[in-house]
Amino acid sequence: MRVVVAEDLFLLRDGLVRLLQAHGHDVVAAVGTGPAALGALISEQPDVAIVDVRLPPTFSDEGLQAALAARREVPGLPVLILSQHVEQLYARELLADGQGGIGYQLKDRVLDAGQFLDAVERVAAGGTALDPQVVSKLLGRPSRADPLAVLTERERSVLALMAEGLSNTAIAGRLYLSEGAISKYTTTIFAKLGLAPGEDTNRRVRAVLAYLDAGHDSP
Numbered sequence: 001m002r003v004v005v006a007e008d009l010f011l012l013r014d015g016l017v018r019l020l021q022a023h024g025h026d027v028v029a030a031v032g033t034g035p036a037a038l039g040a041l042i043s044e045q046p047d048v049a050i051v052d053v054r055l056p057p058t059f060s061d062e063g064l065q066a067a068l069a070a071r072r073e074v075p076g077l078p079v080l081i082l083s084q085h086v087e088q089l090y091a092r093e094l095l096a097d098g099q100g101g102i103g104y105q106l107k108d109r110v111l112d113a114g115q116f117l118d119a120v121e122r123v124a125a126g127g128t129a130l131d132p133q134v135v136s137k138l139l140g141r142p143s144r145a146d147p148l149a150v151l152t153e154r155e156r157s158v159l160a161l162m163a164e165g166l167s168n169t170a171i172a173g174r175l176y177l178s179e180g181a182i183s184k185y186t187t188t189i190f191a192k193l194g195l196a197p198g199e200d201t202n203r204r205v206r207a208v209l210a211y212l213d214a215g216h217d218s219p
Contacts, residue, residue, distance in 0.1 A: 001124055004044055005030045006037035006051040006063055007082065016050060016110070023117055034062025041070035041077065048078040048101075048124035053090055064090050071097060080123045082107050086134050100205035103129035103165070122165040128208050129165040148211060150192045156211075158185045163208045 003025050007013040010032070017027045029040035034055040041049050049070070055062040067079045078101035081094060086106070094102055103123040109131060110116050119129035148156065161171045168186060172179045186204075193210055195203045 001025045001048065001121075002028050002044065002046045003120075004028060004037070004040045004046040004049045004051075006032070006034075006040070006049065006055060006066065008032040008052060008055050008059075012107070012110070019113055019117070020120075033057065034066050037063060038066040038069055041066060042073050045074050045077065048080060048120055050080050050082060050120065053081055053083040053087060061090060064094065068093065068097075071099070075099065076101055076126070078123045078126065079103070080105060080120055080129060082110070086131075095209060100126045100128065104134045105129065105131050106133060119165065126205065127165050128163060128205060130163050130208075132164055135160055135163045148193075151189065155185055155189050155192070158182060159189055159207060159211050162186070162204055163211055 005016050017030050028044045031037050031040050051063045051067045053063045071077045076099050080103035122129045168182045172182045190203050
């Protein structure tokens, strides 16, 4: 898998490169600024990009803006955003184009190599990998106009775990239910959200985006 890493802290950038290479991935570019990140993303068009939100020269949101600009040039370019904190506005901006291949992980998650690599691979495959804290921050109580009001509490719980990028097997383990039961829940969720039968990964991504969008105006 070809990867671009955009992180200004040398030790973290070097650590990410070493981790990825140790697991057989090809890091085609490792950069430390917003402009360099944008150039690398567009020129290399990697299988997945790992991008810090805040990059030089101003350390505001150069990394995020580089990722957004690159996805406009290369629609669907898989991007996993790294951040020190949950930035609700940034997360929603990344999700706004309605496409898959998106992730938002807190930097603390990088300390768990297995979970981090799993998130990278899910994003590269066109799925989502949102940190649980990001999901909980983005979602609030449903409003009257909530398009997900048709879902039961259990279905919303399943969808929230789907937003983290978990498979049916992993969701079943988390909720102490059978995989068959989770499969039925996901089928019902897709039907209630009006997602026509098709490629499962695409429907999962669209369901997650609908869920996050429903919490857009929530506190």
